[in-house]
Amino acid sequence: MPTALSTVDRETMHQLFEGRHTTNLFSDGEVDLDLIERAYADARWAPTSMNSQPMRLTVLKPGARREAVVEHFKGDNSRKTSAAPMTVVVAYDPAWHEHMPTLFPHVEGLREKFAERVEFREKMGRDNAFLQAGYFILALRAHGLDVGPMAGLDAPGVDAEVHAETGWKTLMVLNVGHGPSDHEDAQYPRGARFDFTEAALVL
Numbered sequence: 161m162p163t164a165l166s167t168v169d170r171e172t173m174h175q176l177f178e179g180r181h182t183t184n185l186f187s188d189g190e191v192d193l194d195l196i197e198r199a200y201a202d203a204r205w206a207p208t209s210m211n212s213q214p215m216r217l218t219v220l221k222p223g224a225r226r227e228a229v230v231e232h233f234k235g236d237n238s239r240k241t242s243a244a245p246m247t248v249v250v251a252y253d254p255a256w257h258e259h260m261p262t263l264f265p266h267v268e269g270l271r272e273k274f275a276e277r278v279e280f281r282e283k284m285g286r287d288n289a290f291l292q293a294g295y296f297i298l299a300l301r302a303h304g305l306d307v308g309p310m311a312g313l314d315a316p317g318v319d320a321e322v323h324a325e326t327g328w329k330t331l332m333v334l335n336v337g338h339g340p341s342d343h344e345d346a347q348y349p350r351g352a353r354f355d356f357t358e359a360a361l362v363l
């Protein structure tokens with residue numbers, strides 16, 4: 161019989177969820193790439209459909225390349241991103257099925273089966289990469305980073321800047337840093353959250 165795991169303590173849960181806000185403007189501290197790598201190394205173990213792991217990341221340090229990317233952002237998102245210590249573009253790989261022999265080896269023929277089902281592949285890649293993005297945001301928080309996710313952007317424009325060779329498709333960007341700045345716009349006022357009884361049906 162496997163031993164029952166102990167539950168995560170309340171303080172840790174608070175640090176990951178209720179105690180944290182989305183961050184729009186960050187304090188000045190730089191972000192070590194190693195922390196992003198460590199957050200990914202943890203988040204990759206969370207489940208995806210058939211272990212497909214379609215999420216791909218493009219890390220943008222401050223500089224000319226990131227400035228070219230923010231040209232494709234909507235409204236205030238470009239200004240916020242230009243001021244962030246580090247930015248991660250979260251995308252999915254439409255060719256995720258190519259890796260199925262390694263990622264899901266106990267079922268044969270998945271690569272060939274999905275090669276022909278382009279629409280299904282797009283949807284599954286997108287859905288599962290979004291799922292992975294959620295895991296990754298929480299892993300970044302667990303490694304002490306604050307995160308500002310943004311989907312208000314022209315994804316094909318971003319892809320033309322950074323994914324021309326890989327064919328990956330942008331879903332959102334995550335701005336990452338150490339804590340919010342003390343500017344009043346650094347965090348949104350907290351919006352309400354649904355209670356379980358409002359969000360769930362128990363049948």
Ligand SMILES: Cc1cc2nc3c(=O)[nH]c(=O)nc-3n(C[C@H](O)[C@H](O)[C@H](O)COP(=O)(O)O)c2cc1C
Nearest residue numbers: 180181182237309310311312332347348349350351
């Ligand atoms: C997928 C996704 C897309 C988002 N897009 C944007 C965006 O384009 N611009 C922006 O300023 N905030 C964006 N946000 C931030 C949300 O508005 C914010 O996480 C939410 O209001 C909760 O805020 P809180 O963490 O302060 O409670 C996005 C968040 C997510 C998860």
